[in-house]
Amino acid sequence: MKEKIFGFPGRVKAYFHSHMSAQVNVAVVLLLILTGLILQFYVKTQYFNYLLEDTRSMEESIIETSTININSNLKDIVNTACTVGVNESIRSLVENFTEDGVLQEKEKLTLEERMDSIAHQSGNVVSIAIASEEDLIQEYGVYWYKTGYGGLWKDENLEKLKEIYDGTMELQEQNAKVRYYVATEPAVHESWPNIKMVHIGVPLVGKNSSFCHVNKVVVMSFDLGELLKNSAFDSVADRALSPGYIVDKDSRIVYHSDENYNGMKVTEYQKTLERSENISLPLKYFGWRAYITLDLGKMNAQVNEMYGKSIYLYLLLLCGCGILWQFAIRRILKPVDIIRDSMRNIKLSKNLPKIEVKGTNEIWQLAGYYNEMAETLERQYKEIRRYYREKTLSIRQKNKAEKEALESQINAHFLCNTLTAINYDAIENEDYEVADLLKKLSSMLSYTFSRKLVSVSLGQELRWVEQYLYLQKFRLMDVFDYEIEVQEEYSEWPCCKLFIQPFVENSILHGFEGRENGGMIRIKGGIDGSRFRLSIEDNGCGMSRETEEPMQQILEEKHTLDLAGTGIGIQNVVTRLRMYYGEKLSIMLESAPGEGTKFTFWLPIPENPEQEIEE
Incomplete structure (x- = not known):
């Protein structure tokens, strides 16, 4: 063996x-x-190199698209904060509070109701606080208002609120171009650690006050995680091989899918990875940057x-x-x-x-x-x-839905005043004229809120504007008159929906301000060479140089993103016009104090004027 x-x-x-x-x-x-x-x-080597190259290319496309959406979302929250800062009713209530030392119960409820309304209209607002040099004046929290949870601005957070107040006031003293202050601390509420926050401080200047008299600051806290989720960046940050994160101007991570890395320096974070490659793009606001790190290890x-x-x-x-x-x-x-x-x-x-x-x-x-x-x-x-094609398509479809949603906006203040005027007229005069007014208003509402229409005919748009002017004239008791001179042969041409109304509204609200009669608005249209020319002219008070310059910047696509007031409405419609007509669109503004204002549009002539309107 x-x-x-x-x-x-x-x-x-x-x-x-x-x-x-x-x-x-x-x-x-x-x-x-x-x-x-x-x-x-x-x-294996060839596949790794191919996978890296393909991943890098797709991530560059994703971060570029996501950055556009992040910038849009950041712009919205800045505009929301600026809108609250110029809210005259809130400023008046706060001034009463600070002068008397004690806010009456009725006024306090009014302030809370308005803060509640602002928070729920904005969507991503977590908290609204009003601070003075001495202390916190009033706070409204979306999640902890009238609950057993404590507020955000208390204990050690009061020092951070003081820092935001001082930073905002310093910007006013420096007469800075950007007058809002951004902070990322405190990052969370002690009872809501899953909500990552960013805070924006703006001066509570009201409508008619000047910045030199400002002594109150509105601090608005927004849900940073929800903003990034809406921009599709949050879906990028979920992936293990290519995590995405946001870095502030001091190179600290303000948002990461892994909470352990929040507040860490970028250089320190990258040391935690065996091998990595970074893709980054700057954001237009706050000095932030968006990063996607490819974890090569x-x-x-x-x-x-x-x-x-x-x-x-x-x-x-x-x-x-x-x-x-x-x-x-x-x-x-x-x-x-x-x-x-x-x-x-x-x-x-x-x-x-x-x-x-x-x-x-x-x-x-x-x-x-x-x-x-x-x-x-x-x-x-x-x-x-x-x-990635589907992801990019979904982002584009989201942008398209947001653009179409802009068309559904209408001035609620105008509707309220108009309906009140019609109601009073019916009660006092017992006149059937109210039937005609209601019919026109009903037609306007049907046209305005019809979201199926992507484009309309020029005739539809002019008929809607004529009804709008008729109701405005009735509401304002003949402060102005109007004329519309566009030949019927152009009525079937397709055009961008609701693009005339903001310019007409600008004439009524600002051109005829303080006037009791004698105003005139003229809308004229006709062929001018190889394009169609449409003009909107009024004989109002005209624009001052300070008002005209930012308006010209909007028309020339050179406007800054911290515009507020009427510029936002015209900026939105100009953006829609450029998306609808492309580079063939031209807009010119002519205005002088005391001589009125005139907007002139040169629109491309449609190749097929008889084409059907898209739905």
Whole structure:
């Protein structure tokens, strides 16, 4: 027995010396193992480089699109904060509070109701606070108002509120161009740690006060996580291989999907990664930047894991093939040559090459497994590309929905005043004229709130404006008159919906301010060369230089993003006009104090004036 055991190696050696096929079999098996390892290593390297390049390209596209949406969301919260800062009713209530020392219960309820209304209209507001140099005056929290939870601005947070107040007031003293102050501390409420916040301080200047007399500051806190979620950036931040985060002007992380990294320096965060590559773009507000970090260490680990399994499979198949090669050495050599040729073709092909299978033995099966792996990788590539195409499409559709939502806005103050005037007229005069007024108003509402219409005809738009002017004239007791001179032949031309009303409203609210009669608004249209010219002119008080300059910047697309007041309405409609008509649109403003204001639009003539209006 011992002799058999100890004599086994000698017999194997003798067998190899006496059987040439065994020597060839061992040599070929070893060669195939080495070839397979080289092939696997080469393909793994090529795949990692391809995956990195493809991921980098897609992430650059994602961060570019997400940054546009983040900028839009940040602009909205800045405008929301500025709107509260110029709210005259809030300023008056706060002044009464500070003068008397105690706010009456009725006035306090009024202030709370208005803060509640502002918070729920804005959507992303978490808290609204009003602070003075000495202390917190009033606070409204969306989640903790009239609940058992304490407010945000208490204890050590009062010092941070003081910092926001001092920073905002310093901007006013410096007469800075941007008069709002941004802070990221405190980052969360002690009872709501899942809500990441950003705070904006603006001077409570009211409508008619000047910045030099400001001594109160409105501090609005917004849900930063919700803002990023709406911009589609939050979906990027969820992925392990390419986390996204936002960095402030001091290079500190203000938002990361992993809370452990919030407040950390970017350089310190990147040290926690084995290998990484950064993609970043600056944001237009607050001095922030958006980052996506490609974690090359994790990416390489996943590739190694996948190819490690393929190597085991490859070696297992080679072992099985070694048993059969003693009976079919010649047939074995053929697929080896094919695999070798496929390895050479990898350098010449962008995609993984396929092997033509011509047999059914183990080596041909190995070639089939290789093809399956190549097909699996190609399917993964296609799936990744499809995913990002769908993600980009969803972002574009969201932007389109937001643009269409702008068209549904209408001046609620105007509706209220008009309906009140009609009601009083019916009660006092018992006149059926109210029926005509109600009919026109009903038609206006139906046209305005119809969200199915992306574009309308010029005739529809002018009829709506005529009804608007008729009701405004009735409401203001003949302060102005109006004329619309556009030939009927242009009435079926398509045009952008609700683009005339903001300019007409500007004439009524500002051009005829303080006037009791004699106002005139003229709307004229006609062909001017190769374009259609439409003008809106009034004989009002005109614009001062301080008012005209920012308006000209809006029309020339040079406006800054911290405009407030009437400029926002005209800025929105100019943006919609440029999206609708493109580069062929031109707008000119002519105005002088005491001489009135005139807006002139040169619109492209439609190629097919009889085309149907899109729905």
